[in-house]
Amino acid sequence: MSQTNGQLINGQWTVESTVPTFRPHWPLMDKAGDTAYACATDAQIEQAVSCAQQSFAALRGTSAEERAALLDTIADNLLVLGEPLIALTHRETGLPVERLTGERMRTVNQLRLFAQALREGFPQDEVVAADPGRQPLPLPGLRMTHLPLGPVAVFGASNFPYAFSTAGGDTASALAAGCPVVHKAHPAHPGTNAMVADAIVAALRNHDLPAGAFNLLQGNTPEVSHHLVRQDAIKAVGFTGSLAVAEALRKTLNQRDEPIPLYAELGSVNPQWVLPGMPDEEVAELTRQLCQSMLMGYGQFCTSPGVWLVPAGQIETVFEQARIVLDKAPACALLTPGILHSYQQQTDVLALNPQLSQVARNHSDNPAQPYAQLLATDVHALIENPRLLDEVFGPTALIAGYRCTEDMLALVAALPGQLTSSVHGDAQAIAAHREVIDALQYKVGRLIYNQMPTGVELSRAMHHGGPYPASSDVRSTSVGTHAMLRFLRPLCIQNEPLSD
């Protein structure tokens, strides 16, 4: 077994020959990959955390410009990995080469976004000048600045092998903040993780920073994850994945003496509201866009439009267009056998529900490539059975007809927390539904007008999160400049001597 199929700790690839190994599933070939990877042992996990802790003083001692330069070098190194990285990830995830090339560029841009933010002085200090003449007592000078929290555990996602994985948003924002990272890689694409981890450590070396500021742990068992977040030196957790896994991690975190933040970005059904009054041809065009948005990533984006609310009188228009689009859409493999299994279980349950009927689907004769489908229902079915508002991770969406504003308000009240929701309609329709939209704001992290939920801008005004269970911390975003704030905390310096 090659060393690089083990753990990357303090810049050294290490593998224990006696430990369990795992092989990723290659979805397009529907077979196990040709390389086995070793699961991290408890001792290796502890060593990785210890190395991260030891690198903290050097990393927090860097200037913003030095961290910006580090992020730029990681971005450059990702591009240098070239086609071999894309080809390996394509094998490991089954995602199209074009999509992967785009996602890598997004990941590069994300690293550069944080570099730019650091150069622009983000986050700014709050400064209040001394006022020796204040009555009844002088006002001391106060400066509120920010310090990094310490070593961060980052959990990669299966559905974005670059943007939410090894060098993804959590790692980029943690390093930008000055926090060392111990990365528990997603076992769906271990080879990708290893190549990217090497690129990160090379960048650290290039900038004379300790290699222990980034460590990679592989594993396909919960034990690795739980042992990692139990470590006292870990001061925050970044996670992208399923609610069930996040809940299990939360239980372990609750056992710690010191409470630390868990930033888990989960999922949601991202309700799409077609407001009344839209001409039928616009409803048809919107339906085409919603189908494409759902088929993007084959329903495996956390912002996939999973529930569409349509005026009951126009629902047949939606069905008709959806049939045309889906009929021609190719079936795709899902990311992992586990996701396929869960998806089949969920869709089997939905198929038995008398309140749902299938109105459109594509075609597949390969059981590893499930068909995409749209199921029709009524808004009252969703209100009465909130389990229908649980995310289905895969290419299934529900279309529900509504009759009146009261229907809409009742559904908003029944909604669990959402990452996003889109409202589709002209200015008049929007004005007429202000009460619905105002209530909807309190259920979502991002409210979108007349655009698809998929596609999350890298921006200082982005918020990618939302009320539970869309995320575990409604105050935090996993995308955009403010993601860095998750790994910083304020420090007030009082009566600071003037520097020379």
Add this chain to the structure above:
Amino acid sequence: MSQTNGQLINGQWTVESTVPTFRPHWPLMDKAGDTAYACATDAQIEQAVSCAQQSFAALRGTSAEERAALLDTIADNLLVLGEPLIALTHRETGLPVERLTGERMRTVNQLRLFAQALREGFPQDEVVAADPGRQPLPLPGLRMTHLPLGPVAVFGASNFPYAFSTAGGDTASALAAGCPVVHKAHPAHPGTNAMVADAIVAALRNHDLPAGAFNLLQGNTPEVSHHLVRQDAIKAVGFTGSLAVAEALRKTLNQRDEPIPLYAELGSVNPQWVLPGMPDEEVAELTRQLCQSMLMGYGQFCTSPGVWLVPAGQIETVFEQARIVLDKAPACALLTPGILHSYQQQTDVLALNPQLSQVARNHSDNPAQPYAQLLATDVHALIENPRLLDEVFGPTALIAGYRCTEDMLALVAALPGQLTSSVHGDAQAIAAHREVIDALQYKVGRLIYNQMPTGVELSRAMHHGGPYPASSDVRSTSVGTHAMLRFLRPLCIQNEPLSD
């Protein structure tokens, strides 16, 4: 029993005649107060939360100016309560009238600080304009704004009957954010809580806001507190008090389906570092100031200087001055019988420790008014026995001699999280100890140069919190403008139609 000795729910005083009651202890007279107060029942707690939830839509629908006006009216009403409020609080807490008059003014100023921040547009939206020409895809307009979390449970403290109680920083910042409040009042001063609660509800009525936006629950048992934070509609908890109580609340919060933030501001020993090279007469003057700071609130401020680090060669100078100051200092009653009991237990343990010796004390022949004391030890005793770094809530401080920078670095490494720490020395001494001070930053919420830790400015640059166990959420402050952010969360609005 008078109705006002029960709960204030939705603007109505209600009392269940069959429930347990409690009487506060009047410390100066060392006897039970003349009024009994009823403990809130489970049904009353649920009703209070339900009323808070029902008021949320109205409160979140207010403009920043409307909330600012509400806070100003609450401030005015506190002043209108005049001398009768001060006299009642003086009986309930034993705190001097002058101190209480000052603390009420601080509380008034705190309400006005949040009003001013709202009028200044705090917190600002992040706005990124649309760029239809961006390649490869147009950039949609993005605006990141803030929404209130929902009903907040606020727990009052015993040691600040105004500033950290009914209309204190947690209530003021929650209402400023647009969050309704259910206030679990501290049982040490129930009459004060009731008068202040009436003033808040009068202000709500004055501004045509629902009275249910503020509710008061009395009780002297843990059950009231735990049943309150269990309620699903509660979306955040503000708490000021002891680590033990906060830990118990955290365990209950961990049982909830939805994780919500617990903002517990706890305590610490606030280490005071006398750097080498200070002339003896300055060390003597600094010792006088440290004694006064510790005697302020008779050691019952969370920022009380509890551990002083002094160059070993100057420790006798400190002892000598401390003896002079303490010898003349009057003994005082502690706030509650519970605090007195805990303080006696802790000081009894310290008295048995052979690594400690008493070097200064004042005099008291009243067991309800314990003497203040300074205990001498060595920095290595603190490093080897970190329990000596636990907060003693009352008038005891430890003075430890150190010999070298290595001693200082080792103690910083052993320190648990602190609210504050002060460094005393001239520019040369500070420059020579940059490594110690840099490391110290990572253990504190506020780093102070050449000033006492007591006295927390109301400012947008203040941070009053700190690494665990100084607070349960290192990212949050309970004092200053940014305290409002605890009860807000971001919302991104994408492609928002231009308003008329």
